[in-house]
Amino acid sequence: MKKFAFLGAAVAMLAGGCGQSSKPAGSGGATNQASEPSPLTAPVDYLGAVGKAKQTAIKTVDTASINQAIQMFHVEHGRYPKSLDELVEEKYLPRIPDAPYGMKIEYDAQTGKVRVVKQ
Secondary structure (H helix, E strand, O other): OOHHHHHHHHHHHHHHHOOOOOOOOOOOOOOOOOOOOOOOOOHHHHHHHHHHHHHHHOOOOOOHHHHHHHHHHHHOOOOOOOOHHHHHHOOOOOOOOOOOOOEEEEEOOOOEEEEEEEE
């Protein structure tokens, strides 16, 4: 009978967590709602992450294709194009890709560098 009483007490202590808090030391008991995931906001958090990932992927693919066209132009002409429109005129690109929403494509003709930046 003592075994069952001891086993019951051990289970109760494990289930109750021995009364200790899992908060890190120095937290002062305050919780940071923004950093802790919540089941209620999970769908919104997921959609936000998907939107950011899509925008990043579009930026990467677009800048990669533009950079490749710039390098091909540079090899053949010995200079960087004066503008991105010159890449289209010389048939290195079918068209200049659209920047993601809220962004714009910046081109530096001196260095041949393309960046996607916020407007």
